[in-house]
Amino acid sequence: MLIFSVFKTLxxxxxxxxxxxxxxxxxxxxSVDQFLNIRLxxxxxxxxARHPHMMAVKNCFIRxxxxxxxxxxSEHVDTQLLEDATRRESLAAVKR
Amino acid sequence: MSSLQGYVDRRVLLILQDGRxxxxxxxxxxxxxxxxxxxxxxxSNVVLSDSKERIYSIDAGVEEAPLGLYLVKGDMIxxxxxxxxxxxxxxxxxxxxxxxxxxxxx
Amino acid sequence: xxxxxxxxxxxxxxxxxxERVFVKLRGDRELxxxxxxxxxxxxxxxxxxxxxxxxxxxxxxxxxPTVNVAKRKLDxxxxxxxxxxxxxxxxxx
Numbered sequence: 001m002l003i004f005s006v007f008k009t010l011x012x013x014x015x016x017x018x019x020x021x022x023x024x025x026x027x028x029x030x031s032v033d034q035f036l037n038i039r040l041x042x043x044x045x046x047x048x049a050r051h052p053h054m055m056a057v058k059n060c061f062i063r064x065x066x067x068x069x070x071x072x073x074s075e076h077v078d079t080q081l082l083e084d085a086t087r088r089e090s091l092a093a094v095k096r
Numbered sequence: 097m098s099s100l101q102g103y104v105d106r107r108v109l110l111i112l113q114d115g116r117x118x119x120x121x122x123x124x125x126x127x128x129x130x131x132x133x134x135x136x137x138x139x140s141n142v143v144l145s146d147s148k149e150r151i152y153s154i155d156a157g158v159e160e161a162p163l164g165l166y167l168v169k170g171d172m173i174x175x176x177x178x179x180x181x182x183x184x185x186x187x188x189x190x191x192x193x194x195x196x197x198x199x200x201x202x
Numbered sequence: 203x204x205x206x207x208x209x210x211x212x213x214x215x216x217x218x219x220x221e222r223v224f225v226k227l228r229g230d231r232e233l234x235x236x237x238x239x240x241x242x243x244x245x246x247x248x249x250x251x252x253x254x255x256x257x258x259x260x261x262x263x264x265x266x267p268t269v270n271v272a273k274r275k276l277d278x279x280x281x282x283x284x285x286x287x288x289x290x291x292x293x294x295x
Contacts, residue, residue, distance in 0.1 A: 063170075
């Protein structure tokens with residue numbers, strides 16, 4: 001839930017999604033759901049010469065389960081806020 | 097799972113777990129509702145009409161193999177992309193040489 | 203319960219928040235970076251990350267395999283939990 005919220009705050013920011021098939025796709029984050037499926041607009045594949053498969057694709061839906069990393073814009077991530085929220089969530093999980 | 101809604105009735109490109117690429121014929125853009133994503137469900141299972149597989153290789157140009165009406169299981173899908181028809185048709189697939197997309201490795 | 207005591211595995215990770223951690227991943231990858239968030243799936247958010255990828259080449263018998271190491275820096279990174287093998291806290295010496 002916490003990570004889902006973080007992604008929601010990053011809507012309309014530029015991110016780079018690296019998949020488990022080694023494809024890296026940069027684009028504007030349009031939406032994310034509870035499975036961390038991701039929608040990107042205005043996409044660009046890194047190393048397009050090696051991966052021309054998506055040349056004509058303008059936006060895409062990526063299944064959360066095939067994501068390895070997402071590179072985030074650090075200027076839009078409040079790390080202090082994240083750490084506090086993580087501590088709160090982990091303590092709540094213990095009480096349950 | 098609201099994210100897939102925008103792709104119904106669009107020309108889309110699918111990348112599957114095993115690295116296959118599935119697209120739709122782009123010979124007559126917007127001519128009729130052929131070659132589009134027909135529907136999807138909760139598990140992101142997807143039904144495609146008039147689909148084709150694009151087979152990539154280093155030694156030869158891209159080959160297109162017709163598949164017809166296809167149901168793709170949600171679990172198999174890596175990515176669904178909306179095709180820009182103008183860009184897609186400007187590309188001469190026969191001149192594109194590329195490695196196939198690697199399969200997903202967990 | 204004393205909140206800073208370690209009772210279960212995730213407590214160890216909680217105490218590593220805002221510290222530099224070492225993460226081992228599937229696919230012969232390793233990360234070091236500052237941990238800012240995690241959840242029960244071991245999804246992580248880290249900053250100031252250095253990734254190390256080990257590429258083993260030449261698996262023919264009789265030939266010693268060569269290991270190529272590729273490194274790169276990443277500013278702010280979300281790591282999907284299903285690839286995480288271990289998270290190790292900073293060494294307290």
